[in-house]
Amino acid sequence: MLSAAKHKILEEISASFTRQELIWAHGFISGALARQGESVLQALPAEKKLSATPDERNNTYSGQVISAINLNDIGSAKETHHIEILAEDALYEPGDAISFIEENGYAGDTPQCYLIASSPEAHSGELHITVPGHGLALQEGASVKFRIHKNEQFRLPDDEKDLIMIGPGAGIAPFRSFLAQRDAVGASGRNWLFFSEQNFVSDFLYQTELQNWVETGSLTKLNVAFADDHEEGFSLSDALFRQGPSLVEWLKNGAFLYICAGEAALAEEINNTLATLLTIHLRQSETEALAYLEELKSDGRYRIESPASAPLMLVA
């Protein structure tokens, strides 16, 4: 059975998110619930049950794993696997997702959908994903079959638009794709990434790549929060607070704001933090701030994703 808290999250998400976001949110929760033996279908209001489009279903490819590394260093409590798949013919755009077609059992008990972490422009012929945990056991050299899921609701804005990306943990995956793509095509819009994890030394996913993008200027700003670094702890919200004035300024100037968080509660917390920052720095009331964020959503400038979730067809 669903706890009251989970119900509340579901309701809130259902109330405020777009259709596509809802699919992802459901997917995320279904993954989490399935592990606990609960069915997401019972949990969802009947009219919100959605199915994947035929395109997505038939969009199947095969490829070969050319690299599978755990990005977390020894001493970390976490595992996050960076997997590179050679798939010359796979057609995708930054923002899309893949799911594996279970043939060899590598996809684990709960098949998942992963946002793609590579860019067709920067990583030609390859497709990368960032997999939290050890549920997906893919070895180098393995042959895989997968589907690509189009995700029109989560696309890079126009090249000249500024983009704020908040990607804690494996939530960084689609933003690596975005950044690589923008870097490869020379997009003029500024990019700002927030990343958070437990430990600076062992858990800074894609650190050297991000550093290079900062160095070349492709990544205008990079702010991080590692809980272990500070005696009192340091969260993503703390990092956002610290950057408050600048964040609000970017938003006022038309920046897009994308969040990719593995936990719905975290996305919720970020949303609340943003609202608080607006009340502080724009002197808005709480209602005004929430309305402002709603407006951003309906303008397509504020989007929320989950890096890994149950594939859409399971929801059908």
Next chain:
Amino acid sequence: MSDNTNNPQDLSSNEKIKMSSNALRGTIAESLTDEITGNIRPDDQPLVRFHGMYLQDDRDRREERAAKKLERLYSFMIRLRLTGGFLSGDQWIALHHIAGENSTGTLKITTRQTIQLHGVLKTKAKPTVKAFNKAGLTTLATCGDINRNVICTAHPKQSPLHEQIFELAKEITAMLLPKTHGYYEIWLDSEKIADTKLEEDLLYQDRYMPRKFKIALAIPPNNDIDVFGNDLGLIAVIEKDKLKGFNIVIGGGMSSTHGNPEHYPRLASELGYVDVTKGKENLLKAVYEMLTIQRDYGNRADRKKARLKYTVDKYGIPWWKAELEKRAGFALEDIKPYTFNRRKDYYGWEQNHEGLWYYTVFVENGRVLDTDSLKLKQALLEAAETGKVNFRFTCNQNVIISDIKPEDKAQIQEILEKYKIIEHTNKASTIRANAMACVALNTCALALAESQRYLPSLLDKVEGLLEKHGLSDEEMIVRMTGCPNGCARPFIAEIGFVGTALGKYNMYIGGDRVGTRLNKLYKESLEEPQILGELDGFFAAFAKKRKKGQGIGDFLHQEYCQ
């Protein structure tokens, strides 16, 4: 005033960094707040050393981390300033906890009487310095081109005048600290200095020294501090329990480069004698002006030639004497006779002239830590917690639990017994008790071969050879470093090993027991079986042919180095 080696256009890049550093501040503060890297900016690297830190990375982890798209595992080595190796019991307790919270936890006793912590992440650097400061400890100017930790014969039993000479060492330290306020601003959140005139530095100006500058005070007949390995050595002259003055020796230094005769180890040369019976002013003046001469004449174009030893060889001792006399305003007297007869520590219990007790603990390679077999760190903490001891570190990388009143000795003895420290110290073979190794891999970026991680196992085998030749109780000084910079002073060992590549060492033989003769390169790039083969031969010959009382260094010198 200085000569043409120091044309502005020839200055090394480090010189330019120092001069434009705004009194050693550089952009260290900005480097510290850069949250996306554990590294600091390239131009801050030479500067942060003046604040007592060296940026290092774990070389064992480079490859694997690169594959994980993680940067190198950067961390700081942080070194304390402990003049004469002294640390109070309360300070030891503070240090124990700081090391546990912010570093690898191991306290490393260095070869120059101080302590350094390794593995301090950038985010922990400031809290570490703050915690040190709270305990009355500083890291200021313990690395970098400046006067380093002033060392002094460690054991108070050496002479009733030990305390007096130790106080002099502290005065020298204070006189030669840099005037910058930057240290306090960057690490201790002090207010920005209002008037920069207040930090004007007449000694170091904006250039500091051309290279590190090391000062040592020796109380004969013990040369435990290796006085001839320092830029400036002061050898106490004592008559009838009165301090008369100091012989000054200059131009010692270990660092060299394999295959480059231009870059060599050198022992300090005798310069002259300063009387202190009418006051210490002349001595302090001589020390101060020694630095100004080197400041003005040292080579600032080529860092490999920037130590005092090269300036001494370039201008010669008579010139140095004249220049020093001119600057200090008095004449040096001729060197007074002095003798050294040992270089090792007094292990176990000893008493000083006042009846205070001292226990010298054997610490292999200076690493104070707790292992399954020996809880040394815990034992020292408990000793400190009695509130009845101080600590003194030796240049042989050992610790003396110090200044224990007769009535407290039993309590300390009990702690030492409980943790088997006495057993451990007594058990160390003669060769091991006198051996030293530098840090090398995995933290030292310059290491060509292993050193402190390897020497203990090499000694296991050497002990077997000594036993075979009936030489187990034979004193000998064996030292190893991972590269020719010579951090463990291998060139004044009786037998020295200097790494050339992984698993390979140049072998040096024939230094003397007390550290007044350099050894010589005997064979190059030997691997362990060859090393053991050579030693087997040496020991066999030594056991058969040695003269009565002859040490192995002198024997090897006579047999193989002529």
